[in-house]
Amino acid sequence: AVNVNDMFYAYSANDAIKEKGEYGGAVTTIMKYLLEEGIVDAVVAVEESWDLYDAKPILITDPKDIIKSAGSLHCGTLNLAKFVSKYLDGARDMKIAVTVKPCDAMTLKELMRKRKVIEENVIMIGVNCGGTMPPIPTMKMIRDVYELDPKDVIKEEISKGKLIMETADGEKAIKIDDLEEDGMGRRENCQRCTMNIPTNADLALGNWGVIGPLTGKATFVEVCSEKGADILEKVIDAGLIATEAPIEKGVEIRANIDNIMVNQAMKQREKDFAGTSGDILDVFAEYKEEFSKCMKCYGCRESCPLCYCDDCCLETEGPEWVPGGYTPAAPFFHLTRMVHMVDACTNCGQCSEVCPSEIPVAKVWATVNQKVRDIFGYYSGVDNDEPLPFTEFGPKSYRQY
Ligand code: FAD
Ligand code: SF4
Numbered sequence: 001a002v003n004v005n006d007m008f009y010a011y012s013a014n015d016a017i018k019e020k021g022e023y024g025g026a027v028t029t030i031m032k033y034l035l036e037e038g039i040v041d042a043v044v045a046v047e048e049s050w051d052l053y054d055a056k057p058i059l060i061t062d063p064k065d066i067i068k069s070a071g072s073l074h075c076g077t078l079n080l081a082k083f084v085s086k087y088l089d090g091a092r093d094m095k096i097a098v099t100v101k102p103c104d105a106m107t108l109k110e111l112m113r114k115r116k117v118i119e120e121n122v123i124m125i126g127v128n129c130g131g132t133m134p135p136i137p138t139m140k141m142i143r144d145v146y147e148l149d150p151k152d153v154i155k156e157e158i159s160k161g162k163l164i165m166e167t168a169d170g171e172k173a174i175k176i177d178d179l180e181e182d183g184m185g186r187r188e189n190c191q192r193c194t195m196n197i198p199t200n201a202d203l204a205l206g207n208w209g210v211i212g213p214l215t216g217k218a219t220f221v222e223v224c225s226e227k228g229a230d231i232l233e234k235v236i237d238a239g240l241i242a243t244e245a246p247i248e249k250g251v252e253i254r255a256n257i258d259n260i261m262v263n264q265a266m267k268q269r270e271k272d273f274a275g276t277s278g279d280i281l282d283v284f285a286e287y288k289e290e291f292s293k294c295m296k297c298y299g300c301r302e303s304c305p306l307c308y309c310d311d312c313c314l315e316t317e318g319p320e321w322v323p324g325g326y327t328p329a330a331p332f333f334h335l336t337r338m339v340h341m342v343d344a345c346t347n348c349g350q351c352s353e354v355c356p357s358e359i360p361v362a363k364v365w366a367t368v369n370q371k372v373r374d375i376f377g378y379y380s381g382v383d384n385d386e387p388l389p390f391t392e393f394g395p396k397s398y399r400q401y
Helices: 015-020 026-036 063-069 080-087 102-113 135-144 176-181 226-237 248-273 280-286 299-303 332-341 350-354 361-376
Strands: 007-012 042-048 055-060 096-100 122-127 155-159 162-167 170-175 203-206 219-223 241-244
Touching: 007 015, 007 026, 015 026, 015 063, 026 042, 026 063, 026 096, 026 122, 026 203, 026 219, 026 226, 026 241, 042 063, 042 080, 055 063, 080 096, 080 102, 096 102, 102 122, 162 176, 170 176, 203 226, 219 226, 226 241, 248 361, 280 332, 280 361, 299 350, 332 361, 350 361
Parallel strands: 042 096, 096 122, 122 203
Antiparallel strands: 007 219, 007 241, 042 055, 155 162, 162 170, 203 219
16 A cells, blocks of 8 residues: 555656656656546646747646656746636636646645635645746856757756756756856746745655666655545556655655755845845835836736735726836835735745846745744645635635634
8 A cells, every 4th residue: 555655766657658758757647547537637737838948838638648748847937826726717616637846836735725726626746846947048048158059958957966958969067056156047936945845745756866777767756645645556556657665875865955955945045035134014125126116017916826816906006007107106016915925925936037127026025925934933835724714715804703
């Protein structure tokens, strides 16, 4: 029997999936099984669109199509929780399995707490994540620093502290710390992310810790919930994936890499939050000049997976775009938005990514969210306690308490 906290090395018994999968195709095989058996109605994953730098979310209902989603796209900066809540009505009327990076899983969990995503209808198949890279700056970095044509890169990965670009002619590797010191490499929110292994999902799969003969050919699986244990047991019993007990040294290595990454992220947090040790309004005072650049395009609100009100109080001033000649009263729009989402913010970085004024909005929310963590001990997307009683329609009104 498979139990919570069990660990395995795993790879697909299907040759095509094993070949196309990033590290043996266990994730893709599990998804295929769930669809074929009718355990879920659809799978939400990510597929390569134009090229390696263009990741797009897909909804798969035909098991034959699942292979399209195999492989890891490190420039896939999307947040699948938004896709589920906005376009699939929070899985209210369908059962789905979703491939989740830690920030996807954290955000889904926050949305589940608010009943914006229906927990019972969602299976979360987690993939470890050491960070994603912004597509356009990454292509520029490949051209200028690696002196390669981005089109020639067939695979990119971070291994042993280096960012490796692989082409048909071989590999070029540069220390990730050096790249990040010069403003390249992973997205700034990923650099301060303290969750690399999505133990908040049902299963967590990644290459860290796979050593010995299966290096590069299998993925490490950690079972994180009863749901995950049940699924993995069924897939193994059906003979669809092969498993082996992990090498003990590999288990240690995985834990060590995770520790190193978390410590680095903590240091990054110290750096990012320096000068904001006061209260929340002091944080806004610190970023006053940045906020004065806000043109109130509402991009950050639109992209935020935790900003979901249908009838939004931030829309009282009219359409999506600011009328000509109107100067927005920054930072009041942001102060209002903050009250709605900051306790749940998962540092997913979507807001900074879309901001045309290049305001470091994600850093501001991470700064304030850290205060929530410090003062109330609540780690959003990870802790299981419910900070606020929620109904299907949002927070309860005072009268309902
Ligand atoms: P596959 O069968 O190939 O399935 C991969 C699944 O990931 C597919 O469902 C695919 O749609 C989905 N996917 C691809 N790109 C994304 C994306 N951007 N966002 C969400 N889902 C996506 N493992 C580690 O141990 N350490 C790491 O530092 C690490 N970093 C990663 C960073 C990213 C951005 C991703 C996507 C994965 C990372 N992994 C990391 C996990 C690893 O690359 C494999 O996904 C994992 O080992 C499972 O292998 P597999 O062959 O079973 O996956
Ligand atoms: Fe302001 Fe940037 Fe948000 Fe647009 S995306 S409303 S400019 S902070």
